[in-house]
Amino acid sequence: MSMHPLVVATGSSKVELPCSQPVAPLETKGAAFCHPSMVRVSRPGKDSGYPPHFLRIDQRERKVRYGLLTQKDESVPLKSITVEVSISGFIADVSTTLCYENNKCNPVEAVFVFPMEDGSTIYDFHAEIGKKSIDVMIKDKQKAREDYDDAISSGQQAFLLEKTEIPDVFRLSVGSLSAGQKATLSLSYVTELPVEADDALRFCLPTVLCPRYTPQGTTSVTKGVPRVPFGSIPYTLSLTCHLVSPNGISNVKSNSALMPLEYLSDDKTEAKVSLSPGFQFDRDVVLLIYYNHPHQPTAIVENGLSSAASGSLMRDPVIMISLYPEFPELTEQSLSIKGEFIFLVDLSDSMLEKMNGDPDSDMRIESARDTLLLLLKSLPLDCHFNIYGFGSDFQHLFSNSVKYSQMTMKSAMKEVKSLHANFGGTNILAPLRDIFGKACIPGYPRQLFVFTDGEVENTQEVINEVKKNASSHRCFTFGIGDGASTALIKGMAKAGSGYFQFISRKDRIQPKVMKSLQFALPPAVTNIKLNWHLPNLVKVAPISETPHVLFNGQRTVLYGQLKTKANKNAVGRASLHYTLCGKEYKSEIRFGLKIDKHCRLTAHRLAAKVLINEKEDERFLSSMKDKSETIKKEIIKISTEAGIITSLTAFIAVHKEKHKAIQQPMVITHIPLASFPSCSQERISWESYYTSCIRLHPRLRGGGGGYGTPPTTLRGGGGGYGTPPTTLRGGGGGYGTPPTKLRGGGGGKPKDKVDEGDSADMPEVRSDNLLKLVSFQNVDGSWNLEDRLMTLLSKTEQEVLQKMPAEIKDKSVWATFLSLLWLHGFNSNRKDEWKFVALKAVAWIKAQTGLNLELCLQAGNDLLGCQMDLQTLGLQPS
Known part of the structure; x- marks a missing residue:
């Protein structure tokens, strides 16, 4: 290995090439590698994790062209992408077809780097040239890369589909496509759909791949991806979604234009919807699917493959169940929960982008500021808190978390209102290490809230850092805007036993954040146990681990492998037991054991992904090299048996009929993506x-x-x-x-x-009256009767004081009662945002003695023109 200039002999001349990367000895692939403009240099070691690098040598300019850089006015071989989505219950089965055509005079190698929703399980890949289907295999990734290189250097056509070093970014290589030739590539994957705050199922087709922040010393996957302006993508996208739910489909919404929803059955259990023509690739495609009974438990028993090895996961039947644990809703008592709340906010340059395509819409940083303000006012009374901002560097408001008080909250609000997205890149690892390096406060469980547009390259390192410290905190994550890394957002939440949410173009961030705060406030659920109740002689081997954390009303999916078949009329049960605040709860489902023989092995593939994820976690935690290698072999074995690719395996297809070596220089084309000028790794x-x-x-x-x-x-x-x-x-x-x-x-x-x-010196909250009212509230839940509050209520001081009951001696009581009335009477559609603020106000009012609540209610309704009752306000006598 050497860092000296690379010397390449080309015919009768030598070319000295500057080389910034360490390389192994030059490999020319012998006589088969005949064209003098192509040589291969590979980093040493088969397990280095890096593919071999082809150097394109221009002997006139005498410089190396790394990778895929032809960026002039050449046509791009990818012509169209067609996506067929089949959603049954909470599972999406997606088939994507990519059509290629080489309009150049030379053979082409086309490389497409694209994002995919984290958790997706690719189970099928096939290629066709003309009408000829090419055999596809799953192999160890390093071996697949070598086979691909050998094939195209020998003049054969080859196709390689692999995960990059970033878990939710894939690379599809097509080489070599002869002049005038067409090829069709299809890949299929399955994925579980997450549940949104409003109980919608969220399907996302990522199309936006922003440049990722790349730590010094690491290789960027996205840096070399060419960009073209919006509206100039040279290929088209069409998407059709077929929906099936026995509970009925009530609606489908999207951040993109859709054709009208078409019901295919009278009972509305089956429907179809399509993306309107003309999609511009300027956003991720998000579908929100609403069912009539979204919390209905379900169970699927799926038959295995008779051709699979005896005793293997793919041979035996698999059962997949989904449960929705339920426990009491939030009350005022929840506000007495102790905790340490740390808010980690992305202040990188990309947070200056708009939340949606409307020029008048909020910037991401503006939405983050509003949300932080709402969170500060919604915290429980007995807690500690701190705020971190991060970009290329990071800062914190306090050196350590401080007690929640009127003084510290006011100090924090001043800084929050002045936050700017001016910190350059997105180095999230450094602030995480600083947070985890500080001791937790005894008796105050740590809750970490992370807000980011999620563009980092060292995703796994960040997730591992959260995982190492999982025993000391829970992590709640929010992916803001298109292009947020689903691997980062989901991975951190899972590693920290928390909950993740994505905020796309038409979403308001505040309701989603308040939903996660609701999950963070109650005491942790303990003593979680899963019990299977099956007929005699029927055995089940659990595939999923028993959950470490449960949230009220959120779906829990569990998998099991049936070791013996049951009578088709047999019935089984699965029950999830857990304890909260000393009280025991149970979520249960009964299911028939009749096997569906017309299945697509969806449950098997998802179960295999669960097994692989657990093995990868085990490999990460292993400090023994021999054990790590053993686990690696197990992962590859499960991957090849189930037909799903992992970080260690790849799909490879070689068209072996063509043996003529390349006679012309091969043109290397990197499929372009939309340009995002403000998604930069560099500081503006x-x-x-x-x-x-x-x-x-x-x-x-x-x-x-x-x-x-x-x-x-x-x-x-x-x-x-x-x-x-x-x-x-x-x-x-x-x-x-x-x-x-x-x-x-x-x-x-x-x-x-x-x-x-110094409140007059504090920057004003923007024009949202709800947020203004919230910003006026004191830490204890009360409001002061001051001019700015009366202005917001559109009342004069004389009007307010004339209606105040004579028995009220403290004007703050009247101000708080009016604020509570105004929230319920004029902002009921945004209750998810202000419910914690209202709970604090209710608790404060109830603590005041000698109040005639009925009299206060009548006077307040008269003043504001409301028709509220005490029960609606949460003030009914106990």
Whole structure:
């Protein structure tokens, strides 16, 4: 191995090539590798995890062209993508067909790097050239790559489908496609659909692949992907979805234009919907499917393959059950739960993007600010909290989590309202290590909330960091906008025994975040046990682990392998037992053991993926090399038996009829994706930063130095706008270097102290009146009777005081009662956002003695024009 220049002999001449990557000795593939413009250099070691690299040598310019770089006005061989989705219950079976045609005069190698929803299980891949079907095999990934290279260097046509180093990004290589030749490639996968906050099932077809943040010293998968402007993608997408549910299909919504929903049965248990023509590839395609009874438990018993090995997973029947644990809803008592809440917020440049395509819509950072404000006001009374911002670097509001109080909350709100997305890249690993490196507060369980648009390359390393610290916290994640890494968002939540949610174009982030806060507040469910009750002689081998965490009303899917067949009329039961607050609960389903003989092995493949995931976790935790190698072989064995690819295996197809070696230089074409100029790994220019600061934060206060160069402080003095910022709230010196604290700087106030009378200096919440009202609330749940509250209620001070019952001596009681009425009377459609705020207000009002609630209700209804009752407000006498 050497870092010296690479010397390549080409015919009678030698070319010296600068090479920044360590390489193994040059391999020319012997006589079969005949064209002088193509040589192969591979990194040493079959288990290095990197594919061999072809170097395209231009002898005139004497430079190496790595990978797939032809980017002029050449036509792209991928012409169309057709997607057929079949959704039965909560399982989606997806078939994707990609049509290629080489319009060039030379043979083509086309490489398509594309995202896929994490958790998807690819179980089928086949290729056709003309009407000739090409045999496909699953192999060890390294061996598959070598077979692919051998085939195309020998003039044969080959196809390789593999996972990249990023778990939710795949690479499809087509080589070599002869001039004028057509090819059709099809891949199929199955996936479980997650449940949204409003009980919809969410199907996502990712089309957006943003550049991923790549830590120094690692290789980027997405950096070399060519980009074209929106509307210029040279291939088309069509999508049709077939829906089946015995409980009835009530509606389908999407962030993209759909054709009208077509029911295929009178009882609305079967329907079809299609994507409208003209999709522009500027967003992930998201379908929200609504069933009439979404929480209905289900069970499927699926027959195996008679041709599979005896005793194997694919040979025996598999049972798949879904349960919906139920326990009491949130009450005021939930607000007494102790906890440490840490909010980790992405402040990278890509958070400046819009939440949707509307130019007037919120930017991602604006939605994140609003959500943080709502979270701060919704926290339980006895808790600690902290806020981290991260990008290329990270900062925290407090050096350690602080007690939740009026003073600390007010301090936090000031900083939240001033947050900007100006931290460059997306290095999430560093702040995670800082958080986990600090001791937990005894008696206050740690709850971590992560907000990001999820564009990182070291996904597995981040997930592993969460997994290593899973015993000390729960992790709740939110993927914001199109292109968010599903592997990162889902993986962190799973590793941290939490819950994940995605916020796409038409979603409001606040209801989803409040749903996760509701999951975080109750005490953890304990003593979780799964019991199978089956007829005599029928044995089941559990495939899924017993769940480590349960959330109210959220689906739990479990798999089991039936070792002996039962009578077709036999009935079995599965029950999930758990304890909450000392009380025992149970979720149960009864099912028939009659086997469906017309199945597509969906449950088997999903069960195999569960087994593989568990083996991969075991391999990660293993410190012994021999054991790790044994587990690796087990993973490859399950993968090949089940026909599903993993990080260790790949699909390979070789058309062996053509043996003539390449006679012309092969054109390397990388299939382009849509351009995302602000999804950059690099920090935006300081000129752009300065412009965005003026637009987002008009209260910048400088010092007398003029506006000649980028700013030096957001609030500071005397130096003008000299260089990049040093603090978000600083003083005295201007903006010297990237920020180091969310609140700090030589001239700022102490970070744990805030004046009670400086509310006028606090930036205003944007025009959302609900968020304004929430921002006025005190930590204890009360409101003060002040001018800004009365303005929001559209009442004068005289009107408010005239209607206040004489028995109320504390104006805060009246202000709190009116605020509670206003929330229920004028914002009932957004109750998911303010219910925690209302619970705190109810608890505070109930703690006041001597109140005539009926009298207060009548006076409040008269003043605001409402018709509420005490039961609706949660104030009914106990």
